[in-house]
Amino acid sequence: MPDSKLILPDRRRRQLLTGLGALGASAALTGCDNLSRNETVQNVLGATDRLTRAAQRLVASRQSLAREYSPADIADTFRPNGTTNPDNDAYQRLAANRFADWRLHVDGLVRRPGDFSLDALRALPSRTQITRHDCVEGWSCIGQWTGVPLGDVLDRVRPTDNARFVVFHCADNIYGGPVKYYESLDMVEAYHPQTLLAYALNGAPLPVANGAPLRLRAERQLGYKMAKYVMRIELVDSFASIQGGNGGYWEDRGYEWWAGI
Amino acid sequence: MKISTGTTNTQIVRRHSLFTRLWHWITVACLIVLMMSGLQIFNAHPALYWGQDSNFSAPALEITARRGDDGAPQGIVRIGDHVFDTTGALGLSRRDGRLEQRAFPAWSTLPGPQWLAMGRYWHFAAAWLFAPLLILYLIYTPARRERRRQIWPSIAQWQALPRTIAEHARFRFDQSRDYNGLQKLTYLVVLFALLPLMVLTGLTMSPTMNAAWPWLLDIFGGRQSARTLHFIVAFSLLVFFFVHTALVLVSGVFNNLRSMVTGGYRIDKAASDTSADRHA
Numbered sequence: 001m002p003d004s005k006l007i008l009p010d011r012r013r014r015q016l017l018t019g020l021g022a023l024g025a026s027a028a029l030t031g032c033d034n035l036s037r038n039e040t041v042q043n044v045l046g047a048t049d050r051l052t053r054a055a056q057r058l059v060a061s062r063q064s065l066a067r068e069y070s071p072a073d074i075a076d077t078f079r080p081n082g083t084t085n086p087d088n089d090a091y092q093r094l095a096a097n098r099f100a101d102w103r104l105h106v107d108g109l110v111r112r113p114g115d116f117s118l119d120a121l122r123a124l125p126s127r128t129q130i131t132r133h134d135c136v137e138g139w140s141c142i143g144q145w146t147g148v149p150l151g152d153v154l155d156r157v158r159p160t161d162n163a164r165f166v167v168f169h170c171a172d173n174i175y176g177g178p179v180k181y182y183e184s185l186d187m188v189e190a191y192h193p194q195t196l197l198a199y200a201l202n203g204a205p206l207p208v209a210n211g212a213p214l215r216l217r218a219e220r221q222l223g224y225k226m227a228k229y230v231m232r233i234e235l236v237d238s239f240a241s242i243q244g245g246n247g248g249y250w251e252d253r254g255y256e257w258w259a260g261i
Numbered sequence: 262m263k264i265s266t267g268t269t270n271t272q273i274v275r276r277h278s279l280f281t282r283l284w285h286w287i288t289v290a291c292l293i294v295l296m297m298s299g300l301q302i303f304n305a306h307p308a309l310y311w312g313q314d315s316n317f318s319a320p321a322l323e324i325t326a327r328r329g330d331d332g333a334p335q336g337i338v339r340i341g342d343h344v345f346d347t348t349g350a351l352g353l354s355r356r357d358g359r360l361e362q363r364a365f366p367a368w369s370t371l372p373g374p375q376w377l378a379m380g381r382y383w384h385f386a387a388a389w390l391f392a393p394l395l396i397l398y399l400i401y402t403p404a405r406r407e408r409r410r411q412i413w414p415s416i417a418q419w420q421a422l423p424r425t426i427a428e429h430a431r432f433r434f435d436q437s438r439d440y441n442g443l444q445k446l447t448y449l450v451v452l453f454a455l456l457p458l459m460v461l462t463g464l465t466m467s468p469t470m471n472a473a474w475p476w477l478l479d480i481f482g483g484r485q486s487a488r489t490l491h492f493i494v495a496f497s498l499l500v501f502f503f504v505h506t507a508l509v510l511v512s513g514v515f516n517n518l519r520s521m522v523t524g525g526y527r528i529d530k531a532a533s534d535t536s537a538d539r540h541a
Binding site: 033036042044045046048049051052056059060061064065066067069073075079132134135136137138139140141142219220221222250253254255256260261 | 302303305306308310313314315317371372373374376377378379381382383385386389466467468469470471472473474475478484485488
């Protein structure tokens, strides 16, 4: 991957900072907290996000794997976070029918856009891995995931040469808000061998609380990257026009797009 | 025979190089930002665990709030099975006059309000300044013999260690060219153990670093152990900060500060004598 792909367009950065500012405005800030709202300070702080990504890409190869654990390490209950049951009719109808009518729609910068049923995804070569989920809040939980490597699905839809990001559009309105959850990965993380579209947790179909019928596993990233309730995958060369333009629900609310730390 | 200060019995020597002085003050600023933003990050999930993952039902330490026996909200710290009432400071504290459930109080966190995303930005920005400078300083310090002598206790100092500790306990301090044995040991532990441990345990919490350097997980016994060690070492550094500041104040604050600002340090000419009658 050329280095230029590591550099985000300025527009995204500005929007990231808008995101930071908007979040701050909602809180009552005093004294030195004004520093956190200062545009120059936010510029400097925002630059470290890209520095961290460049440095981590340097020390972690494309193939370097996240630690995999033994069955004895699996947590009794895999802690669900964010939405635990999408509160909208469309999703509830799909869930009532055990997702028989659910289709994963893949489009955007691909040569062969297509739909995949759950059975079609299960028929593809699968990978099972016992990995640790790290939440941005600080906790960790170990579970066993089974799914189809995202790279295999991408190979079938054949991204065009200008595709730079994989965007995951989800079914849930987190916290009942007006917008749907979404997330994005770049092509390096998307093609990583442990990056899965997972349909099973601990050997059973993925529970609703953990993102049924399909969720993302990106094991070298923090939990908020791993979109649950995935409905559509879109390949793009920029996410500037998607929602807040920062590449993810939490990114639009001030969190880093690079969630490797 | 000797008069304490300000006479011809004393001379000014250059104690600290420009790089040491710059490193010291930049690191002070970084550590303050790292500590306060670290508490902000901790507040997002105010519990510590040992091992690879989080055993939510039995954290090693937890700072939270609950209803007390009288129904009033109560801030508590739970360590294992022991519960301590910390209302007003930890678990439950006031911000803008109102009681708020939060592990560490608003005055101690950066930013003040609960704002994890901004806390992370501050933390990583300060870490990017702190860690590379630490690596440079850890190469710089032992690179020359005179600086090795400045930080590594001599044989005489090892032997005099009990006496040095006894004199510190009585608040009697030398003003000599060299650090005494106790100072050297303390700075060795801080420089070559505590500060590097902060960087390494911090990196162990990064999922990408776990993939790049899996040995990090092995040396600290898992990501949650590393997070707990990160917390313990941070508070060890806070203890060092208070003891260090107190000793700077009582052992000749002007002289000490000057040595870390301009480099100049006033010493007694007969600095190697026994020092029972000398004081700061």
